[in-house]
Amino acid sequence: MPATPSANRLQNQIALITGGSSGIGAGVAKAMAAEGATVIVNFAHSTDEAAAVVKEIADAGGQAVSFQADVSKEDDVLRMFDFVREKFGTLHILVNNSGIQMDAKFVDMTLEQWQRVIDVNLTGQFLCAREAAREFLRRGPQPEISSALGKIICMSSVHEVIPWAGHVNYATSKGGIMLLMKSMAQELAPEKIRINSIAPGAIATPINLTARDTPEEEKSLLTLIPYGRIGQPLDIGKVAVWLASDESDYVTGTSIFADGGMTLYPGFADNG
Numbered sequence: 001m002p003a004t005p006s007a008n009r010l011q012n013q014i015a016l017i018t019g020g021s022s023g024i025g026a027g028v029a030k031a032m033a034a035e036g037a038t039v040i041v042n043f044a045h046s047t048d049e050a051a052a053v054v055k056e057i058a059d060a061g062g063q064a065v066s067f068q069a070d071v072s073k074e075d076d077v078l079r080m081f082d083f084v085r086e087k088f089g090t091l092h093i094l095v096n097n098s099g100i101q102m103d104a105k106f107v108d109m110t111l112e113q114w115q116r117v118i119d120v121n122l123t124g125q126f127l128c129a130r131e132a133a134r135e136f137l138r139r140g141p142q143p144e145i146s147s148a149l150g151k152i153i154c155m156s157s158v159h160e161v162i163p164w165a166g167h168v169n170y171a172t173s174k175g176g177i178m179l180l181m182k183s184m185a186q187e188l189a190p191e192k193i194r195i196n197s198i199a200p201g202a203i204a205t206p207i208n209l210t211a212r213d214t215p216e217e218e219k220s221l222l223t224l225i226p227y228g229r230i231g232q233p234l235d236i237g238k239v240a241v242w243l244a245s246d247e248s249d250y251v252t253g254t255s256i257f258a259d260g261g262m263t264l265y266p267g268f269a270d271n272g
């Protein structure tokens, strides 16, 4: 899918994308860089994947660096924010995107499976958002760059509202992100920090490969999507750019569902 022509809506802004080395995070990193942001591509393990995203951005004329950190570890997150401050002076945009699934039937789920998903998906978002907010407050307003003091975008999921059997750790983490986001947004709006979520439906990325790797599975997935196609990372990148830009300056504390209608209860369509 081609990127929309750049309007430089994020010019002179520094954006940190957690889990920016693959899938949705890579799509967001490329979309933000195409709008003039300097992007820090955080990654957990895959140095090569992160380097490839950085190279693709540089080849397209953008600015990007990568940084390895486990978002569930406080020391790693503090180290990452020190790096951002030392290298770029400050931060304007955080995209809290890192996330994992460790699926199991509820009765078989181990404490480790439960805890790791909560640690990465929920505690990771808390740690990064706290450091971002601290940095926005330390730096102070730069109205020539952005109307808001800073912007935080939390990658949630349709599963912040749709229960998901066999994935209770994941759905719980996303439900938690909804109230983490709203509570942070309420507390920090007076400081002019805007915080919103994107709740994607089914986007073609490594996280859900097993749910769509045969034609039958893809067909079954499409029955859940009234708009009739699986989403692409750039579908989410475009929403993230808008949420980070001044075009959405009056938007805070909301979840934008980018899901092709998955949350419209498509199973009820023929049962009226």
Ligand code: NAD
Binding pocket: 018, 019, 020, 021, 022, 023, 024, 025, 042, 043, 044, 045, 046, 069, 070, 071, 072, 097, 098, 099, 100, 120, 155, 156, 157, 158, 199, 200, 201, 202, 203, 204, 205, 206, 207, 208
């Ligand atoms: P993905 O597996 O490609 O991306 C997940 C990213 O998180 C990877 O870059 C990975 O390196 C990173 N990550 C994992 N553990 C980490 C850690 N401890 N520290 C730092 N980074 C870590 O999958 P994706 O679909 O691109 O997922 C991105 C986000 O979008 C996740 O939060 C996911 O829950 C959410 N989401 C995805 C979909 C979908 O259909 N793909 C739907 C709804 C929500």
